[in-house]
Amino acid sequence: MSESKVYPVPAAVTEHALLDRRQYEQMYQRSISDPDSFWGEQAEAFLTWFKRWDRVHYADLHKGDIRWFEGAKLNVSYNCLDRHLATRGDQIALIWEGDEPDQDKRITYRELHEQVCRFANALKARGVRKGDRVCIYLPMIPEAAATMLACSRIGAVHSVIFGGFSSNALRDRILDSDCHVLITADEGVRGGRPVPLKENAERALAECPKVDTVFVVRRTGSDITWTDGRDIWYHDAIRTATVDCPAEPMDAEDSFYILYTSGSTGKPKGVLHTTAGYLLQAAMTHKYIFDYHDNEVYWCTADVGWVTGHSYIVYGPLANGATTLLFEGVPTYPDASRFWQIIDKHQVSIFYTAPTAIRALMGQGDEPVKKTSRRSLRLLGTVGEPINPEAWEWYYHIVGEGRCPIVDTWWQTETGTIMISPLPGATDLKPGSATLPFFGIEPQLVDNEGNIVSGPGEGNLCIARAWPSMMRTVYGDHERFLNTYLTHYPGMYFTGDGARRDQDGYYWITGRIDDVLNISGHRMGTAEIESALVLHSAVAEAAVVGYPHAIKGQGIYAYVTLIIGNAPSDTLRQELIDLVREEIGAIAKPDIIQWAPSLPKTRSGKIMRRILRKVAANELDNLGDTSTLADPSVVARLVESRAHQ
Ligand code: WTA
Numbered sequence: 172m173s174e175s176k177v178y179p180v181p182a183a184v185t186e187h188a189l190l191d192r193r194q195y196e197q198m199y200q201r202s203i204s205d206p207d208s209f210w211g212e213q214a215e216a217f218l219t220w221f222k223r224w225d226r227v228h229y230a231d232l233h234k235g236d237i238r239w240f241e242g243a244k245l246n247v248s249y250n251c252l253d254r255h256l257a258t259r260g261d262q263i264a265l266i267w268e269g270d271e272p273d274q275d276k277r278i279t280y281r282e283l284h285e286q287v288c289r290f291a292n293a294l295k296a297r298g299v300r301k302g303d304r305v306c307i308y309l310p311m312i313p314e315a316a317a318t319m320l321a322c323s324r325i326g327a328v329h330s331v332i333f334g335g336f337s338s339n340a341l342r343d344r345i346l347d348s349d350c351h352v353l354i355t356a357d358e359g360v361r362g363g364r365p366v367p368l369k370e371n372a373e374r375a376l377a378e379c380p381k382v383d384t385v386f387v388v389r390r391t392g393s394d395i396t397w398t399d400g401r402d403i404w405y406h407d408a409i410r411t412a413t414v415d416c417p418a419e420p421m422d423a424e425d426s427f428y429i430l431y432t433s434g435s436t437g438k439p440k441g442v443l444h445t446t447a448g449y450l451l452q453a454a455m456t457h458k459y460i461f462d463y464h465d466n467e468v469y470w471c472t473a474d475v476g477w478v479t480g481h482s483y484i485v486y487g488p489l490a491n492g493a494t495t496l497l498f499e500g501v502p503t504y505p506d507a508s509r510f511w512q513i514i515d516k517h518q519v520s521i522f523y524t525a526p527t528a529i530r531a532l533m534g535q536g537d538e539p540v541k542k543t544s545r546r547s548l549r550l551l552g553t554v555g556e557p558i559n560p561e562a563w564e565w566y567y568h569i570v571g572e573g574r575c576p577i578v579d580t581w582w583q584t585e586t587g588t589i590m591i592s593p594l595p596g597a598t599d600l601k602p603g604s605a606t607l608p609f610f611g612i613e614p615q616l617v618d619n620e621g622n623i624v625s626g627p628g629e630g631n632l633c634i635a636r637a638w639p640s641m642m643r644t645v646y647g648d649h650e651r652f653l654n655t656y657l658t659h660y661p662g663m664y665f666t667g668d669g670a671r672r673d674q675d676g677y678y679w680i681t682g683r684i685d686d687v688l689n690i691s692g693h694r695m696g697t698a699e700i701e702s703a704l705v706l707h708s709a710v711a712e713a714a715v716v717g718y719p720h721a722i723k724g725q726g727i728y729a730y731v732t733l734i735i736g737n738a739p740s741d742t743l744r745q746e747l748i749d750l751v752r753e754e755i756g757a758i759a760k761p762d763i764i765q766w767a768p769s770l771p772k773t774r775s776g777k778i779m780r781r782i783l784r785k786v787a788a789n790e791l792d793n794l795g796d797t798s799t800l801a802d803p804s805v806v807a808r809l810v811e812s813r814a815h816q
Contacts, residue, residue, distance in 0.1 A: 176560075178567070178600040184576055188462050188596020195597035195607075202610040210239070210451075210611065210639060217454045217490070218447070219254045220245045221420045230637035232662050235653050238424050239448035239639045246418035247323035247427065247450055248291075251489035252284040253418060263494045266468065267313045268513050270360040270500040275516075278313055280492075283320070286409060288416035290321040293408035297352060297384040301326030301419055304350035304429065308332045308341055308372060310359030311499040314388045314405060315475045316485045318354050323427065326419040330429040330441070333476025334359050334366060336756040338374035344431050345379045347441055348646065354405070356388040357395045362504040369395040423447035429646045430478055432584040433696035434655055435667075435685040441646030442478075442584050448639030450490055452588040456609060457487030460578050462550060462595045467520040470496035471552075472510070472528065477693070478584040479554055482640075483523060487588070502528050508539035511570070515544050523552035523580075525692035526562055530722050533565045540569050550595055552578040555692025556724045557680050563602035581605035581680050583666060584694070585656065587640030590614070591678050604677045611638050616672055617660050624672070631684060632670040633663040686780065688717040688725050693758050695727070697780075700761065703754035704729060704747055709737035714770050714778050715761070718787035726762035728787035730809075732769055739766040763787070765816050768808050774801045782806060786813055 185191050190198070202209040207227040214224070225242030255262075260281040267276040278286075299305060305327045309315040315331070322329040330348045332341050345353065353376070359366035369387060373396055376382055387395070388405040421427075427446045431439040457463060469488055473479035475497075488495035496517060502510050502524075510532065514522060532539070551571050558566075558579055567577055577600060580592040590612045591605040598606050608614050615623055616630030624630045641664065645652040659665040669681040683689060686697040697715040704713035712732040720726035731747065733739065744764050751759050765787075771779045785794050786809055797803045 176602060178576075178602075180576065180596060180599055181574070185596045188594070189464075190459060190594055190597050192597040195594050198610055199608070203613060206611060206636075213455055213610075214240060214447070214451055217451055217458075218245060218250050224423060224447075228637065228639070232637060232657055232664065235644065235649060235657050237637045237641055237643055240423035240451075243423040243447055244420040245423065245447055245450075246421055247446060247486065248287055248320045249324075249418035250450060251320060251323075251486065252280060252287060255280045255492045256284060259492050262466070262492070264489060265313055265316060266494060266496045266517055268496060268498045268500070268517065270363065270504065272505065272509070272512065276313060283313075283317060285414055286317045287320045287324060288414050289409040289412040290317060290405070291324040291416045292412035293386070293403075294321060294327060294352065295325060295416075296412065297403075299325065299327050299352055301421075302328065302426065303352070304328045304330055304348040305352045305354065306330050306332060306341075306345050306348060306350045308334060308336075308353060308355045308368060309388065309475070310334045310356055310361070310366065310368065310390060311474060311497055312356065312388065312390060313497060314354075314356070316489075316497065318386075319428075319475070319481075319485055320489075324416060324418050326421050326425060328426045328428055330431070331476050331481070332431070333474060333756075334368060335474075335476070335758055337753055338371040339754050340756055341371060342375035342378050343438065344441075345375060345382065347431075347438075348429055349381065351381050352384045352386070353382050354386045354388070356390045358391040358393050360391060360499065362501040365391060365393065421446050424643075428481065430481065430584055432478075433687060433694045433699060435687055435696060436698050437696075439696070439699065440648070440651060440655070442642045443644050443646045444587050444640065445643050448641070449587050450486060452638065452640035453482045453487035454490035456589040456592075457483060457493070458491050459594055460580060460589055460592050460609070461521045461523070461552065463488075463491055463493055463521065465492070466494070468494045468496060468517050468547070469521040469523075470498070470514070470517070470519045471523040472498060472502070472525070473523075473554070478587070482588050502532055503535075506539065507532055507535035508543060511540050511543035511545055514548060518547040520547055521550045521552070522548060523554065525555040526553050526558040527556065527691040527723055529553065529558070529562045529566050530724075533562055534722065537569050545570065545572070548575050550578065551575045552580055554580045554582070556689045557682060558603060560602040567602070576600060579603075579605045581668075581678070585642045586634075586638070587642065590634070590638075591680075601677055604673070604679045606677050608678075614670070614678060615663060616670060617663070621660055627672055627674050629669065629671040629681070631660070632666045632668045632678075632680070633660050634666065635663050637664075688715075688727060690717075690725055690727060690758060691723040695759055699755060700727065700729065700751060700759050703751045703759070704731060706754065707747055707750055709733050709743060710747070712770060714767075714780065714783055716780055716784045716787050718763070718784070720762065727760065728763045728765070728783075729761040730765050730767040730770060730783060732767050763816075765813055768812060769802075769805050771797070771805045771809065772801050773799050776801075782809075786810060
């Protein structure tokens with residue numbers, strides 16, 4: 172296996188980097204042995220505070236009571252904007268690259284500050300107060316960042332909803348967060364195709380009576396329906412609002428944002444992050460892991476609808492006074508060279524993307540890459556799913572021409588920021604390994620009985636102590652927070668991922684060990700897709716599992732049992748796909764639907780997913796123990812029906 176291959180840090184990289192290996196080791200040791208003084212120093216260095224904290228941290232992981240920098244006051248938008256104005260007012264804060272290659276915008280810190288202040292006043296004028304939730308359903312346009320920052324300026328709690336989610340998914344999130352303001356756009360554009368955001372929003376809002384204000388950004392100018400008194404054009408709102416808007420002093424532990432993410436069971440949960448710890452760690456990880464130097468152009472290709480967009484397009488980079496690029500489009504439009512052309516066009520130094528994009532582009536051959544220069548690049552990053560060594564090597568040798576380190580960053584919506592990752596000047600790289608923990612992070616591998624695995628080995632990945640950007644609760648459901656993350660292995664946070672640790676202490680994430688799928692780096696709960704499928708009147712039962720997919724990492728495989736009297740057909744298949752699209756969004760569409768006469772269950776009625784996963788992966792000669800099934804002949808029928816799909 173190519174696992175043992177090591178790429179030592181080149182001397183030229185260490186020389187230029189913020190931290191070398193010795194510094195990483197010393198700082199890591201201190202962050203573990205003396206966390207309060209370590210984090211206190213970092214908090215002074217990275218953020219500007221209106222009032223200092225009384226205590227650096229308090230954490231009770233049994234009760235899920237986690238507090239960092241208690242007693243301190245600060246404001247996120249102040250840290251991301253105001254404090255940079257004196258020195259970087261005219262520096263570009265945000266480069267926007269539109270879906271079409273001839274569309275772009277450059278926005279300075281001063282301009283962004285002004286827009287944010289005006290929109291914050293517009294929110295206030297519509298009655299938004301500190302602690303109120305505001306839902307944001309926007310495409311990848313500068314207003315996405317500006318509206319998030321405007322919420323943070325007045326202490327409103329934003330909940331950004333990915334623009335690819337359907338109206339039903341949007342409705343559920345609006346209702347769960349109990350907000351009265353929505354921010355959307357007339358349409359989005361991706362890969363040359365319009366996305367009907369306002370239309371989706373209208374359908375959602377029909378069932379959200381509490382929403383009294385909808386700000387609409389004009390992106391395409393298409394015809395949209397309009398409700399006078401409720402709907403307000405964003406450009407009108409910022410034109411008429413005043414520019415003076417002092418940043419609200421927030422408590423360190425005040426709620427900052429909610430972001431919904433999928434779990435093993437039930438509906439998506441609202442992960443709640445608070446103010447100071449999150450911002451500190453977003454800024455710190457952005458600086459050290461991406462080795463950010465002043466005036467560099469940094470580009471993270473994620474969508475702001477996901478946590479990666481929150482931490483590494485908006486908050487981390489802007490807190491550090493960086494120039495951050497926001498791309499509206501897709502990697503293959505107009506053609507497969509787009510990413511690399513954008514890198515040349517805007518002289519990007521640091522590029523952060525997902526393995527699924529790398530695999531898709533790798534499939535287009537080297538020519539679209541090689542015809543571009545990429546001389547500005549000096550660091551590459553990946554996130555979202557394990558990267559297979561083959562894709563890593565291609566990224567490293569072809570995209571980075573062997574001179575750019577790759578930071579493979581492991582983390583989660585719940586962790587807020589990067590937890591395990593190389594530091595470019597400090598860590599020798601091994602393709603496919605996220606390598607070593609960031610400062611203050613203490614990973615543990617634990618077996619199913621709760622025993623800690625020491626040294627090299629494999630187990631369930633847990634984190635043994637609280638860190639500043641850790642989620643604080645599930646919005647409105649603290650019990651669910653405890654049950655999902657903190658009760659499996661008492662005293663530790665359980666990630667839901669499996670991992671292996673090698674003889675050098677490097678971590679290799681092996682993937683989810685629960686029923687969460689990772690489709691093209693997007694998290695998707697099997698239970699959510701199943702609930703959508705069983706809404707169809709012909710469906711008796713559905714079970715969804717992941718299967719290996721060359722580009723997406725995992726594909727969605729749905730087993731569907733029909734109610735007697737219904738026959739499988741292509742029309743029915745299409746209806747089921749449309750139903751999932753309507754309930755969740757196109758990202759949750761099953762790749763394969765298998766008509767299953769019945770599903771394998773234990774005597775107590777539990778579906779045996781292990782067997783379903785094997786059948787989906789076509790590992791038919793290795794189905795494991797089927798003796799605990801209520802009716803073992805189900806398996807033979809399932810295999811048989813697979814052959815006839
Ligand atoms: C997976 C995205 C391997 C993992 C930031 C995790 C990864 C889930 C990596 C979180 C990586 C993320 N290597 N697996 N570098 N990064 N994952 O909440 O299974 O959308 O639990 O956060 O993605 O997905 P989420």
